[in-house]
Amino acid sequence: MRAHTTYYSMLAPFILLASAPLGALANDILKTNGYTSCQTDSAITVNRLDMEFDKTAKKIIFDVSGSSAKEQKVRAVLVVNAYGKEVYRKEFSPCDEETKMDELCPVPAGNFAAKGVQSIPDSYISQIPSIAFNVPDLDSQATLQLKSADGDEPLACITSQVGNGKSLALPAVTYVAAGMAGAALLVSGISALAGAGQAGAPTASPTFGEVFGWFQSMALNGMMTVKYPGVYTSWSKNFAFSTGLIGWDSMQTSIDTFRNKTGGNLTDNSVAFLKNATLVYDEDVKNLTKRALNNIFLWSRDELETKVNSTNSNEDTKVMHAVKGIQKYAEELSIPDGNTFMTVLLIFAIVIASVTVAILLFKVILETWALCGNFPKRLTGFRKRYWWVLAKTITTLILLLYGIWTLYCVYQFKNGDSWAAKVLAGVTLAIFTAILVLFTWKIWHVAHKYKKLEGDHSALYDNKDIWRKYSIFYENYKKNYWWIFVPAIVYMFARGCVIAGADGHGLAQAAGQLIVEAVLLVILLWARPYSLKSGNWINIFIQVVRVLSVVCVLVFVEELGVAQTTKTVTGLVLVVMQAVLTGLLAILIAVNAIVICCRDNPHRKKRKEAEKARDLDNLTPLDARNSLLMDPTEYKRNSTFGTRAAGYEAVPLQDQPTAYAPARPFGEGREHLLADTSSLGRAPTHNSNLSGGSASPPVDRAPRLPDVMFSNQANYDPHGHGAPRAHGQAY
Incomplete structure (x- = not known):
């Protein structure tokens, strides 16, 4: 039929993306990703809109379906935008000879569908710039408007994202980030072992906590309720593991079962639902009401059960699911919104169980070693205090994840769902807070006790037993600023409360987080509390980048009305800025590892100094070595130790x-x-x-x-x- 030969006249403009940049993983392919309705109470509804253009094959595959309340002739207006700029507009009629489409001329009453493959002439392909196929996370939208043929009455409006399959959300980036965190943990551990038994020895920056905290900052930025460019959304997802969000289908299914038995609603909040849904940003459709959104869900579900009038059936039609904020961040990782807290709780439990088993296994190995042979004295302390080592390790994890835990608990309280999940969130948050408050009180009590006895707080650093118990909170701070860990804990708590509590309100989130980050930066600039100069400058630089990142987030707030082009440039700047800092931290970790391997063993150096001091302490008043005129080297050379050892x-x-x-x-x-x-x-x-x-x-x-x-x-x-x-x- 001639009508099918002219499909490209209407569909080809979807791939005319002119100067578009952003998307990456396939070879010269442009594809729509879901759709949203940009008009309420539409006379014509579209249930499916899938188009894929293969530049190599010079073909376009299309699948369009919908329904109409009555038979009517229509005119179509196709608009393509790239980075906020209109790059293509075409108005046509499905009844014209050049764009003849039998299924839509006129639009029939009831269901209709059109599906097929069409060749695209070289004249259209030549208009598509090569950059559209190469830049990751292509930020382009195609909008199709249907109007009545005898007037301008709008009948339907559909918007779809267009991408090239390429993205910055790559497993390789996540693996590299996890490797960086592991390397930082290893270097910090080796540094701690090198200084074992020496109270008051700080760890060189960047430490594991600093690196992991930076990854959390990038992930939290991605959770804000603002419309990021696709490039930054993909970039921030690479660091989701630092917040405990790890997609695991079997675990998510178990959580769904748990929620279902404890009052949770799985209708549009489950793994099964996400597998049959296409996520779209909620603010893409400014006039979309809740009733219209429900209609979209209803149409999509009905289409799975209803035979269309045409020869095509749409059994694989996906639901268009509007998301934003924390929900969008989690569900893009295939984690249902209602499962976020339980996911983090189970991941934390798995980590705690793994650490416990590892420590107990090491304990068993040491006990077996002690029974079978000579046991090294260095490990005697661990045999006596391994329960304390386990408790200290768990406390360190709580301190590391406290801000994230606060965020997910507050988010669970806000969204409700399963009553059991809310109880677990409240209990765990109370326990974690109580543990940190208890340690804070103990450290404060000890500090003031020795302040009265000795006049300062040096005992926190010089007393080996106190250092072993509490140093995880202040080990890298100067003696005068041991209390800085208290503002750090308050900072983590406040940041989590702001992001979770103001979820859905991008301006409030960005403003609140900017205040929190700025206060911490002022404290660091005023006190410079770290023992090492490198620690001060590295942490100040990290905090400066955090503040600048939040300033960039303000650009994406819809209420401020910043141009899309500016948003795109800002998103690229944000990615580059955070990537550069991440690379610098990786280099510093490598430098610290080299320094640790090359520097003198502090234990050996300390033994030599002790032997020298002990040798000088053996001098007597009548000993010739006590002479002020005698050179120490001369004394060593003329020592009679050798002759005495020989028997003379x-x-x-x-x-x-x-x-x-x-x-x-x-x-x-x-x-x-x-x-x-x-x-x-x-x-x-x-x-x-x-x-x-x-x-x-x-x-x-x-x-x-x-x-x-x-x-x-x-x-x-x-x-x-x-x-x-x-x-x-x-x-």
Whole structure:
């Protein structure tokens, strides 16, 4: 039939996207993604609108169906927009010879459908720029309006997103981000082990908590109730894992069953519903009322059960599901809106169970090691305190996820649904808050106790037991700013409450979050609380990017009426800015790993210093090493330790260099001491000394003056008679 040969005249304009940029994964393909009604109380309803253009094959596949209350002739107006700008407009009639369509000339009363494949002339293909097939997340819309042929009365209006199948939401990006978080955790762990037993040692930034917190910030930005460009929506979804949103069909099905048994509504809030739905942004249709939206759902469900008048049946027709905010973010990950909190709860439970099993397994290995062989002393502390290690690990996870947990709990309270889910949200939030409040009170109590006793809070860092218990809250802060962890906890709580509590109101979300982020930035700039300079600058830079990100989010708020072109440019700037910071953090993690591997072992350095101090502490007042004129290196070189170890000791002999005699055993009788001292002032019997035997008792014990000779008294005779002696000759 000739009518079918002219389908391209109406359908080809859907692919004329002129200067469009944004979309990525297939080869030269443009495709519509769902549709929304842009007119209420339409005389003609469209139940399905799928079009796909393959540039290589030069063909377009179309599938259009709908229903009409009466038979009537129509005129169609097709408008294509790219990044907020109109790039194509065409008005035609399905009854014209050039655009003849039998199914729509006139539109029949009841159901109608048109489905087929048509070739597209090169003249149309040449008008499509190549960039439309290459740029990720193509931001383009095609709108089809139907008007009465004898007037301008609007009969129907349908809008559809057009994309090229390419996107920044890539599994590779998620894997790289997860690898970064794992590397940061490994580096932080190695740094902690290197400083084990040393209280007050901070961890170099970026730490695991800082990296994970940054990923959470990007994910939270994507949850705001604003219309982002597709490129940023896809980018933010890559970091959903940091908030606990992980799509897992079997787990989602189990949650649906749980909600169904506890008062949840699964009609349009379940895994089964999402599999048969196409998500569209709620604000795309400004005049869409709730009644019209319900009609769309009803038409789509009825179409699954009703045979159309034409030869085509639409058994795979999908529901158009309008979403926004947190709901949009979660359901794009195949997680039903009502399952968000339960999903995070189960993921947290799985992590806690895995950590517990790993710690207990390590405990069993250590106990077995202790029974079978020599157990290293370094691991003795873990054997005694492994329950505390487990409790500390769980507390660290609670501190890391507290802001996210607050967000999902408040969101669960706001949306209702399952009563059991609300109870679990309230109980867990209360428990987590109580744990953090308890630790805060304990740390505050200890700090003020030692403040009274010692005049400062140094015990929080210098006392090994206190450091081991509470350092996870303040280990990277200066001693004067140990309390900064309290504003940090309040910041996480406030951010979660603002985003979840104001869900659905983009302006309130953006304004509230901007205030929260700005206050934290002011605190960091004022206090610079981190012990390391690198920690201060890295965290300040991260916070600056957070503030700038929220400023960019304000551009996307519908109430401000910013042009679509500006929104698109801002979305690209936001992606580039956050990607650059993420790359810098990855580089810094690698640098920290290299520094840890190359620097001196602090334990070995500490042992050397202790040995040196212990050696100097052995000096006695009569020891020649105590001389101020003696060089320490000279002392080490002339040390008699080697000769003593060989069995000899230094014995000074008059008029001769120092000789060495066999060392006498320790504890031998005092007569040796008397024998040695009795010979003072007289020429010793060299043979007896060298042989190491006992000296004969002296015959004459009369005291004598010491043989002291001064340089200017070489010829002095102490007895006042006799010839002068030669220099150096003993009297």
